[in-house]
Amino acid sequence: MTAAIIGAAELPPRRWTPGVTTMELVARASAAAVRDAGLTPGDIDGLVVGPQVGETPQHVPATFAEYLGLQPDFADIVDLGGATGPGMVWRAAAAVAAGMATSVLCVLGNARDPESTTRSPNRNPIREFDVPYGASGANQAYALIAQAHMAEFGTTSEQLMTVAVKERTNAMLNPDAVFHGKPITLDDVRASPMVMDPLHLLEIVMPCGGASAVVVTSGDRATDGPHRPVTLLGAGEKVTHRALSQAPSLTTSPLAPAIARAYRQAGIGPKDLDMLFLYDCYTIMVPVTVEDAGLCAKGEGGAFVAGHDFSHRSVLPINTHGGQLACGQADLAGGMGNIIEAVRQLRGDAGQRQASGELALVTGNGATLSEEVALVLGVAR
Amino acid sequence: MTAQHESAPTTLQSPALPLPAPELPAGTEPSVPPPSRVTTGLTRPFWDALAAGVFQIQRCTECGRHQYYPGPICRSCWSGDVTWTEPTGAGTVRSYTVAHVPSHAHWRSATPYVIALVELDEGPCLTTNIVGCPPERVHVGQSVAAVITRDAAGQPLVQFTPRGVSP
Numbered sequence: 001m002t003a004a005i006i007g008a009a010e011l012p013p014r015r016w017t018p019g020v021t022t023m024e025l026v027a028r029a030s031a032a033a034v035r036d037a038g039l040t041p042g043d044i045d046g047l048v049v050g051p052q053v054g055e056t057p058q059h060v061p062a063t064f065a066e067y068l069g070l071q072p073d074f075a076d077i078v079d080l081g082g083a084t085g086p087g088m089v090w091r092a093a094a095a096v097a098a099g100m101a102t103s104v105l106c107v108l109g110n111a112r113d114p115e116s117t118t119r120s121p122n123r124n125p126i127r128e129f130d131v132p133y134g135a136s137g138a139n140q141a142y143a144l145i146a147q148a149h150m151a152e153f154g155t156t157s158e159q160l161m162t163v164a165v166k167e168r169t170n171a172m173l174n175p176d177a178v179f180h181g182k183p184i185t186l187d188d189v190r191a192s193p194m195v196m197d198p199l200h201l202l203e204i205v206m207p208c209g210g211a212s213a214v215v216v217t218s219g220d221r222a223t224d225g226p227h228r229p230v231t232l233l234g235a236g237e238k239v240t241h242r243a244l245s246q247a248p249s250l251t252t253s254p255l256a257p258a259i260a261r262a263y264r265q266a267g268i269g270p271k272d273l274d275m276l277f278l279y280d281c282y283t284i285m286v287p288v289t290v291e292d293a294g295l296c297a298k299g300e301g302g303a304f305v306a307g308h309d310f311s312h313r314s315v316l317p318i319n320t321h322g323g324q325l326a327c328g329q330a331d332l333a334g335g336m337g338n339i340i341e342a343v344r345q346l347r348g349d350a351g352q353r354q355a356s357g358e359l360a361l362v363t364g365n366g367a368t369l370s371e372e373v374a375l376v377l378g379v380a381r
Numbered sequence: 382m383t384a385q386h387e388s389a390p391t392t393l394q395s396p397a398l399p400l401p402a403p404e405l406p407a408g409t410e411p412s413v414p415p416p417s418r419v420t421t422g423l424t425r426p427f428w429d430a431l432a433a434g435v436f437q438i439q440r441c442t443e444c445g446r447h448q449y450y451p452g453p454i455c456r457s458c459w460s461g462d463v464t465w466t467e468p469t470g471a472g473t474v475r476s477y478t479v480a481h482v483p484s485h486a487h488w489r490s491a492t493p494y495v496i497a498l499v500e501l502d503e504g505p506c507l508t509t510n511i512v513g514c515p516p517e518r519v520h521v522g523q524s525v526a527a528v529i530t531r532d533a534a535g536q537p538l539v540q541f542t543p544r545g546v547s548p
Contacts, residue, residue: 128419129450131506132538135496136416137484144498148476151521196496197479245498245506250476 003093004222004229005036005377006103008343010336012176013328017111017209017250022055023067025109029211029333035357037215038226039103046101048088050108050332064107074101081366082279083237085212085336086109086276086373090235092216103218109211110331126243139204141198141244141368142282148250149284150198155302157198161189163283164202164325166310171322173312173353178208178328189195203283203325204224210330212340230346233268233359244368251299253369256292259361263294266359266376270294274357275345276316277338279365280323289363293374301372312355320345320353335364339375346379413486418536424451426465431537436527438505440466449505470527472499472541475506479516487533495519499541513542 009032011025021275026049034044049064056063061075074095082088085108092104132138149155168184171177184202192201238254241247263269270293278289287301295316296304310318321327321341324334342360344350362375415508420428427450430437439448440456442462454461467476483489495511511519511526525541532538 051458127416127423128421131416131485132418132532132536133496133508133510134480134483134485134488134491134494135508140478140480140496143478144476144496146496147478148521172470183432193482194418197481197493199478201482204494244507245508249392250498311470336528 001312003096003216004219004231005089005214005343006217006222006225006227006229007033007035007039008213008340009033010176010212010333010340011210011330011332012273013110013178013207013208013210013334013337015112015178015206015328016114017367018113018115020113020209022052022109022111022211023064025111025209025211026107026213027068029109029213030105030107033107033213033215034105036227037103039215042067042291042325043103044070044105045072046092046095046104047072048076048078048092048104048106050084050088051077051079070105074104074224074369080239080364080371082281082332082335083364083366083371083373084332086235086364086375087237087337088336089214089216089232089339089375090373092235093235096216096218102221104216105213106216106336107211107213108195108331108336110209110333112207112209120273124210130243130245137193138368139196139199142284143199144244145230145250145288145369146198146282146284149288149302150250153299153302155262155299157289158186159185159196159302159306160203160283160287161200162306163222163280163286164189167280167319167323170310170312170320170353171326174321175239176207176320177326179322179326186209191220194263199282199284205329205334207327208330208334210328210333212234212330212333212336214339214343228347228379229348230343230377230379232375234262234265236265237372239371241370242367247369249327250369251288253288253292253365254372255363255365255374257288258372259293259363259374262361262376266378268359268376273316273359273361274322274359275342275355275360276318277342277360277362278318278323279335279338280319280325281329281334281365283325285365286318288369289365293361293363312350312353314355319356320350320355321362337375338362346377393487398442404435412480413489414531415487415534417483426464427451428537430465431515431529431539433466433531436470436539437465438468438501438503447501447503447505449501449507468501468503468527472501474498474511474519474521474523474525474527475500476521477511477519479519499525507539510538510540511542512540519541
């Protein structure tokens, strides 16, 4: 693939965004990303947006194009939950490679108005076959995943809790993080309310409002921009189920084949990676992902995360911005946030939390180990 | 998990009424109704049979694979020739969680209760509850048997209870 991310921007995730719409947030993030790319709106000829729960049910790309004043040659919607951001990036690159567009804006956002509680009205068949058992929402599903990992491999609750602690520590160097300046200890996690055994409150991502966007263009155009281009070296995607009861495995995620494909395309292996930006809606996701990325054997993810240095000084930093657990999850924009941080780090623009290295793995995870995308991003040495 | 002293797998034949007292929703807040049930023309026979005391899943007559939840075609070979069949009701806990803070307020006063993924001996896996057993006794690999119950609104559920002697 010869495409690169040349622009990136993120509105800081915040617990509530009273009185604003998702479309407003998307517009602000879009403008910032295009400015960051050194482009003007007229340069954008491709637009990729996400689903807008409760706000724009149909004709989403056209609605957003009009709202942004764009008349794109390529418009699409990607609906892969937490994997939507990474899923957008490779689709944008494919559109560029196919000659359908030259510069594609990929944008996600989420408004959280305390007055509004709009959610998807129907999620059949989960609504029909899971909800009657008091099994609604993602918390219970990730608890089932965590419990299965603990039963199969002896992973401990304490190992999982270390993820929350380490990401909070990383967020100490990210002023934009919703939990910036709020470090926690293992005892804090242990003392936080048990929500769905074994998951405590502090092991569960906090919903936020916010938005984030990137601009993808061809490799040859990318060098014209003001920043070091971040090249898409490889991508992989895999979707296996929606309801967790239908998952082929509770402990190996579809990220395994997605990451393997991304490695193949990039011509690399896990030992070549310099930094990781791993989707972390719940603590259990990180050990599962490091296993599926081949960074340790299956079943050893708990020990890996407990013993690993997540910080920017590490030989292999993880989620230097704090991840979603500490930076905040602005719905689908949370998964895009991992890409934004990867771009910052690879450009060398991460300031006091700057890590070293040229090769990054970004993962996205949607629903419950259901819809997964992996990207390998890099910069020229 | 122990296999000793297991009773014969429960076969859920009609008539199973009167149904056991509902275990999950007992004590739920009457002020917060459960989410309304969703049913389609395709799935209605499943719920109708369950209400009559019969737990049915689908079996593909071409490839022999069983499936739950019901679909218009076999999700393995895509044959349209799927028929209803009664599983033995025997299964194994694939994973579970003890719910302390449910996402929906209806279940808040039912806590702690157990949400589980149970794999039927026939193969399909379903989301359900483990009842008739303290939450702390539930474990992955536990042998369980189906029991038909009703929720607070009188709608049927298929929940599971430990088989034989639990360790």
